[in-house]
Amino acid sequence: xxxxxxxxxxxxxxxxxxxxxxxxxxxxxxxxxxxxxxxxxxxxxxxxxxxxxxxxxxxxxxxxxxxxxxxxxxxxxxxxxxxxxxxxxxxxxxxxxxxxxxxxxxxxxxxxxxxxxx
Amino acid sequence: xxxxxxxxxxxxxxxxxxxxxxxxxxxxxxxxxxxxxxxxxxxxxxxxxxxxxxxxxxxxxxxxxxxxxxxxxxxxxxxxxxxxxxxxxxxxxxxxxxxxxxxxxxxxxxx
Numbered sequence: 001x002x003x004x005x006x007x008x009x010x011x012x013x014x015x016x017x018x019x020x021x022x023x024x025x026x027x028x029x030x031x032x033x034x035x036x037x038x039x040x041x042x043x044x045x046x047x048x049x050x051x052x053x054x055x056x057x058x059x060x061x062x063x064x065x066x067x068x069x070x071x072x073x074x075x076x077x078x079x080x081x082x083x084x085x086x087x088x089x090x091x092x093x094x095x096x097x098x099x100x101x102x103x104x105x106x107x108x109x110x111x112x113x114x115x116x117x118x
Numbered sequence: 119x120x121x122x123x124x125x126x127x128x129x130x131x132x133x134x135x136x137x138x139x140x141x142x143x144x145x146x147x148x149x150x151x152x153x154x155x156x157x158x159x160x161x162x163x164x165x166x167x168x169x170x171x172x173x174x175x176x177x178x179x180x181x182x183x184x185x186x187x188x189x190x191x192x193x194x195x196x197x198x199x200x201x202x203x204x205x206x207x208x209x210x211x212x213x214x215x216x217x218x219x220x221x222x223x224x225x226x227x228x229x
Contacts, residue, residue, distance in 0.1 A: 004161075033216065035217075042220065042221060042222075043156075043162060043205075043217075048216055056215075056216055089159070091162070093217075107217060109154075109162045109164075111160045111161045112159070114159070
């Protein structure tokens with residue numbers, strides 16, 4: 001079964017440094033998402049992306065965050081100047097294009113990147 | 119987005135059937151009900167989705183009464199490996215729609 005893959009599985013970065021988290025969505029999917037989960041807390045939406053632009057973003061997704069689909073397969077999340085509170089699991093998700101009346105496809109998640117800011 | 123309420127935790131034993139109920143009193147006409155499972159240090163994994171009545175797949179069944187104000191995820195004959203957090207989500211399944219996760223139900227399966 002196709003999977004969303006994320007790299008690295010664990011990233012340790014000094015506060016203030018830039019970090020790029022990488023995701024390879026399922027190949028025929030067209031909608032892409034980033035979520036995060038701080039240890040012991042809920043999964044939180046960050047941003048959705050379609051047709052090379054952001055569809056929706058949350059309050060968490062401020063100017064320090066950006067997303068990009070640099071080629072036909074990768075989808076990246078960049079944090080420009082990391083803060084201690086950015087430490088979390090970051091999950092990428094993807095979803096196929098909706099077609100037809102019964103267009104109720106779920107989002108499929110990767111296993112995340114654990115980001116640790118020192 | 120419809121708010122959901124589900125038990126914080128449940129305990130069960132291997133081989134038992136587990137039913138987790140989720141309340142969503144303000145569900146809208148276009149909303150679907152979706153359940154995800156999450157193991158520690160892994161991403162949420164889609165289990166099942168439905169709109170009304172009953173849906174069954176190889177993993178679980180989802181029961182939705184006529185008023186759609188609640189739903190019940192049924193896991194037949196659980197094993198230790200079913201120990202996880204189970205999330206009930208309600209919302210339109212449109213293209214860019216974000217998922218809003220609550221706290222989920224932490225299911226502990228004991229031997």
